[in-house]
Amino acid sequence: MSDSRLGYDPIGAVYASAPTVSKPRSSLSVALEQTRNRLMVTAAVVTLAFSAIGAKLVDATLLRGGAEPRQIQAAEAHAPPVGRADIVDRNGNLLATSLATASLHADPKVVIDAKEAARKLVSVLPELDYKEVYDKLASEKRFVWIKRNLTPRQQAQVHRLGLPGLYFEREERRFYPATQLASHVIGYTGIDNNGLAGLERGFDSRLRNDPTPLQLSLDLRLQHILKKEVSAAVEEFRAVGAAGMVFDVKTGEVLAMVSLPDFDPHDPTGLDQDTLFNRATLGVFEMGSTFKIFNTAMSLESGKVRPTDLFDASKSISIGRFTISDYHNMHRALTVAEIFQHSSNIGSVRMALTAGIPTQRAFMQKMGFMRPSSLELPENGWPLVPNPWREINAMTISFGHGISVSPMHTVAAAASVINGGIMHPPTLVKRDPNAEIPGERVLSAQTSDVMRRLFRLVVTEGTAKGAAAPGYVVGGKTGTADKQKGRHYVKNARMSSFLGAFPMHDPKYIVYVLIDEPKATAKTYGFATGGWVAAPTAGRIVKQIGPLLGVQPVDENSPDVRAAVDININGTIPARGSTVASVPPPTR
Known part of the structure; x- marks a missing residue:
């Protein structure tokens, strides 16, 4: 009996109970499976790689401030954008400031192709040397500088190259808006912004630690005039260099100072030492006849010499084996006034010997000629003084030879001679007008009064007529000194100078000009002395700076002015209403 009605199929049961036999897979299906597996693994690896890159980019651009070192960011978070204080002139005009810049460095381990990277860098930074850049990028180091202090344009050009392994670091660079105008005074900084010369070095700690601007006594307006006129003199007389100064005799402030040749403080590297040399403060020279200012003041102050005394000249x-003579011998006895007026070497020697060698040495020491000046510049020259101080030294020092001092020494000491006798320490920092001005009496008011009159006499009747500036009552003293090279003086190699002051009835300012090795011209009739070279330059300067300093021109022949500045050539002060020419010189 069939069981089909019960749902049982014996044939189907047999097939169902038999073991299943799978068909063999083709090689194509196997290959497809393997390919799918490989694609999945590759996709996973690529996904992980791009995830890592994305994380690095987020960290670099958002979390770490453009891949700058963490220590830089930490410093910026607690400090101003730039750390070195500004330097400004007395009126607030900017002389030095710091700006944030980017410096380029590299990690050679990350650079893919050193040759290609070096080639591209040199293409946008042509000042770089290809071999030097390549050697850095191919080295085993992890950090090498490529170029410091890039300009924004340079930074953008390097950035567009898209080279891996190159990074920018934020730094600061010193900028000098006045460029060469006051280069020897301001100085410059190094690549790491540390002061290397001038006030940048002298006030390095102050500029680093105090963010308030350093205000100087300099006046950029006067600085421009001084440099313009001194530069013109250097060019006209084909000189090798020069120095100039404007000085406040009542405060000791240096209002302007130049030394030529000068330089660009942005790039002082590779310059010769003569260019970097500050003739105004570091250079010490035999000053020649301008030193007769101090010999005359010393002689009068000693009490052994009176203005009316006669000395055989x-x-x-x-x-x-030496002979001391005069440039223009008057062949007679001269009064103190005439010795100063005609710049007599012979008369100066006799005055010094009358005062005495110990008196001369003590006076020169009191005037600051035995030590560097107190000016804030690190470039301060040491005077060269004789030791022992013998008679021959006293004689040559009386007319400015045998002792070498800087122009700064000369100006600061001369200020005390005409300002009433008070020595104010020279400074390049603006003094507080409400504070007490430091000073020391080095000369009596009476001697100072006589010296003011002698200053004026040199311009009206003596060797410095070219310094006259109508209305400003200029006085002063010329100087011409042969230069010593080795152990000998060189003919036609001289320092021509003029130390002038104005207004002499109430002295306020000194103008000093020194021209190094001027050459005579047809215009000066073959002369290259201080009276022909430096005095006219100082006169032109006075005419221009007088109005800026608020000095009102006066009638130089008015009774009040004449009473304050006149002196007779016999050494007496004329009575009010008389003229200086009314008293004849004394006879022997």
């Missing part, structure tokens, strides 16, 4: 003085 008719013949040269011989000492050993």
